[in-house]
Amino acid sequence: MSSHLWLPFTQMQNSDAPSRNFVRGEGNYLIDGNGHRLFDAVSSIWTTIHGHCHPYITERIVKQAATLDHSTLLGATNPVAEELASRLCALTDLEHAFFSGDGASAVEVALKIAIQYWQNVGQPRRTRFVRLASSYHGDTAAAMSVSDIEVFKSRFGDITFESVPYAQTAEVMHAPHVAAIIVEPLVQAAAGIRLVPRELYDMLREASDSDATAVQNRPHDDKPLLIVDEIATGFGRTGTMFATEQLGLNPDIMCVGKGLTGGTLALSATLTTSDIYEAFLGKR
Numbered sequence: 001m002s003s004h005l006w007l008p009f010t011q012m013q014n015s016d017a018p019s020r021n022f023v024r025g026e027g028n029y030l031i032d033g034n035g036h037r038l039f040d041a042v043s044s045i046w047t048t049i050h051g052h053c054h055p056y057i058t059e060r061i062v063k064q065a066a067t068l069d070h071s072t073l074l075g076a077t078n079p080v081a082e083e084l085a086s087r088l089c090a091l092t093d094l095e096h097a098f099f100s101g102d103g104a105s106a107v108e109v110a111l112k113i114a115i116q117y118w119q120n121v122g123q124p125r126r127t128r129f130v131r132l133a134s135s136y137h138g139d140t141a142a143a144m145s146v147s148d149i150e151v152f153k154s155r156f157g158d159i160t161f162e163s164v165p166y167a168q169t170a171e172v173m174h175a176p177h178v179a180a181i182i183v184e185p186l187v188q189a190a191a192g193i194r195l196v197p198r199e200l201y202d203m204l205r206e207a208s209d210s211d212a213t214a215v216q217n218r219p220h221d222d223k224p225l226l227i228v229d230e231i232a233t234g235f236g237r238t239g240t241m242f243a244t245e246q247l248g249l250n251p252d253i254m255c256v257g258k259g260l261t262g263g264t265l266a267l268s269a270t271l272t273t274s275d276i277y278e279a280f281l282g283k284r
């Protein structure tokens with residue numbers, strides 16, 4: 001019987017997906033229609049960090065859905081969004097959280113914030129992005145543009161832009177046209193759980209160190225912003241709350257998703273410094 005469901009990154013002709021038809025989740029296990037329990041070794045693609053159907057999370061979702069299911073954040077706020085934003089900032093050295101629905105959107109937001117930040121501080125020529133080799137940041141147009149895995153993006157040259165491969169050189173750090181350097185910290189999940197040599201981040205850490213000693217709310221005028229994509233690595237997956245901590249980086253922008261809700265809700269966040277946030281304050 002043909003299905004109305006179209007699966008992502010799956011050849012639907014003769015697909016064997018029906019042999020993985022899960023009807024229930026329980027801790028580390030997915031249970032199919034025949035009662036077989038399968039160990040979810042990929043945590044449903046690095047997402048279910050608390051296991052499936054965790055009773056505490058389920059209970060809180062039910063309670064919240066019955067209290068306030070949704071209210072727009074366009075010119076309005078709510079106590080739950082406020083609390084989540086401040087708890088995320090407390091986990092990092094960042095000061096503001098912008099919410100989206102999935103990881104790729106959090107990356108789009110990060111890239112757009114970077115572009116607009118430079119416009120706001122009078123450097124509109126900073127429009128290019130530098131990314132690691134074998135990077136993956138999602139499947140929307142700008143996220144694909146800073147990704148480097150051909151199979152995911154090769155058909156979409158017409159709706160993507162060129163990004164610059166990262167090299168540990170002063171030219172990258174001081175290029176006047178670079179808006180931001182985007183990196184996955186420690187592990188590149190989509191590249192095959194590829195461990196990135198720690199030395200590769202040395203130059204970025206040195207740049208962060210000099211930022212940390214500079215006056216707070218420094219004018220960020222001489223080097224690109226650092227965007228760290230913690231969507232796959234965040235919330236303890238590499239042993240620390242964020243992989244960034246192990247690398248000693250001080251990102252200007254951090255993207256989180258996946259483990260943020262453990263897959264129970266579509267939610268991601270783009271966290272920024274107060275320097276960036278304040279550059280957006282004005283009359284309109």
Ligand SMILES: Cc1ncc(COP(=O)(O)O)c(C=O)c1O
Nearest residue numbers: 102103104136137138189231232
């Ligand atoms: C590092 C990284 N960034 C971004 C994404 C995109 O997240 P999403 O699939 O929620 O759009 C992923 C997804 O695997 C990822 O691993």
